[in-house]
Amino acid sequence: MASKATTVDKRRQILDAAVRVFARQGFHATRVSDIADEAGVAYGLVYHYFRSKDEVLNELFVERWSLLLSAIEETDRAGGPHRDRLAAVASFIVDSYRHDPELMKVIIVEVTRAANSFGRTHLAEIRRAYEGIAKIVADGQEAGAFRGDIAPLFASMTFYGAVEQLLSGWIFDVIPASETNFDQAKDLLVTTICDGLEPR
Amino acid sequence: MASKATTVDKRRQILDAAVRVFARQGFHATRVSDIADEAGVAYGLVYHYFRSKDEVLNELFVERWSLLLSAIEETDRAGGPHRDRLAAVASFIVDSYRHDPELMKVIIVEVTRAANSFGRTHLAEIRRAYEGIAKIVADGQEAGAFRGDIAPLFASMTFYGAVEQLLSGWIFDVIPASETNFDQAKDLLVTTICDGLEPR
Amino acid sequence: MASKATTVDKRRQILDAAVRVFARQGFHATRVSDIADEAGVAYGLVYHYFRSKDEVLNELFVERWSLLLSAIEETDRAGGPHRDRLAAVASFIVDSYRHDPELMKVIIVEVTRAANSFGRTHLAEIRRAYEGIAKIVADGQEAGAFRGDIAPLFASMTFYGAVEQLLSGWIFDVIPASETNFDQAKDLLVTTICDGLEPR
Amino acid sequence: MASKATTVDKRRQILDAAVRVFARQGFHATRVSDIADEAGVAYGLVYHYFRSKDEVLNELFVERWSLLLSAIEETDRAGGPHRDRLAAVASFIVDSYRHDPELMKVIIVEVTRAANSFGRTHLAEIRRAYEGIAKIVADGQEAGAFRGDIAPLFASMTFYGAVEQLLSGWIFDVIPASETNFDQAKDLLVTTICDGLEPR
DNA sequence: TATGAATGAGGCTTCATTCAT
């Protein structure tokens, strides 16, 4: 139906606009009317599609984060060398950023690292990512691919923390994203975490 | 003066109260009156000592962060095996958390990871920490203690990201801080980053 | 549209209410909530139509003052004896007061004579009135209707000052407005300024 | 006593400072601490000498206004041509401005023309000036020096309004005070009001 | 679906004034 198509469009339009404004101004600093303006609709319409301003961000987060969770699980299920599995996770995250830096900025800045506000709400889902990575590590340890004296969740946090810090560095230009070779970055990430900084 | 010594330092009292309330409710959710109440002083006194609510947080951050910067610089200046230098940095941060978890929570959650609000203001100082760590890495590479194919700032971000993520995990009970042996955590951190996850 | 016509114009309602409250309490002493209460609307609606409390006053002033400016220009353009032109200006101002004493009170007390606050903002427009009157005087001098040894702007200030002081006297009951014959007042004003206090 | 001398000095120092700050920023916009800063004393001291911020302004007003009232009464008592009496009043006011423009600015802007705030409080004293001038007019009418068809208070308001408007013009640079010949201004003022704008 | 007028709670900040020393 045409009407259905329109509906979907406006909702999407609002979500996409929200990403841009949230990325530009931060969640707290953006008014609902800013989203509407950016989307080119009246701000009442935002409330037609979403219960609240919060829900818009929730939607953005859940939409994207579920992809990450799937990717992690899929990676693990697919098997292969454990080092490569970590590489696949890093790759997925880095590519997410490369593909849509604004969305990833919003998710990291406003949810993942905003543990006092939105992070709190989504702690369970965020934790599932950590645990998914931890499972890869645990499996690797069992298979003898990883050393056994580091708790899997500990290793997972280290790994995820490193990845996210990197993205954060790109986002806020601590590391010049413009000069970054993202594929090389993925490699170095895995190299650092798996091989260590010290020469072998 | 005796009176000066005897008199409670209201300014300090306010700062300490602010740490507790910020840690408990988050910066945005705490009203200035909450700080005053927690400190047991009148509303207006907060504004006698600080220009704004923001400045209270600024003060807390700068006070603590400058210690970190000094520690990093001192560590580097003191020399010694480069691996131990990273260990010293990790140790300083972990001990900061162990000693005053509420303050570190505030600094990480409200400044370091709040890049859209306060982090923005203090980006330069935050970056200085990254660069201080990067310098340690660079020195280690020159001395042959660290592999040379990883950009120092890249390694620094990886390292710092791992440390902060760990603290974050403790703060939000993703990793049960209660069961954590902090000294062991420091070791594992350095082991992970320097030796890598894969067995040698 | 019928609905548009039937619907009370809330914006107008707020402006009219503001006149009453400003006149009664003075601008500084009236809270935005006083305006809203007087208008019978919600607090926030004032901010829906006006950027700030200041803007409400600005609007009132500009709305009215532009009429005065038009009247002065129109009077001059229309020609006729120069004495009558001054009379027309005086007449317009006195009638403005007679017709809406509260509005004129607000404009004089809060803008025209509040040179340190609002007057400052509107100095240019206020000056235009002085200059408009000065032009009438200058024309009169050229035509030989007025003596030539008094600078037009000087004469204008004298004239306008006299008129405003009169209104001020009525407003604050220095001169009992109740007993005043406004039309006679206009005449006397012109007589005084044009013929002088001394008998001819 | 030395202490007495000091006392007097500080009080005066505060009053003089207040004039400067009130003139510069306006009464509402100046904080008690601004006065103290300008005077070079602690702001608590202001409250040692004055009950409130208002009282500082009151003091300044009363101090000066009583001189004006005396001058008017004295002028009338001294006798002489009635026209010269008006000239003496105008002269006193203009000279007051010439001698201490900041003080006169404060008195006019913050009291005389602030009828909604301080003017209200001092209305009685202000009115006494109008009445003093009115008396001169009334006497002049009785003596046949002034025409009898203009109510004395009416004429007084006209005259005072003209004078104050002139000062106001100088204060706010509507009339360039720098280029003004004050003595000539006095003459023209009296000429305008007594002889009228029309040629005789 | 779509609009934007209307609502009103919430919070930061200012600053006159008091008071202990």
Place this chain on the structure above:
DNA sequence: TATGAATGAAGCCTCATTCAT
């Protein structure tokens, strides 16, 4: 007389949300 720490009332403005059309 002199200081400035301490108090707390007061008010502007923002903005998420509701609702009539």
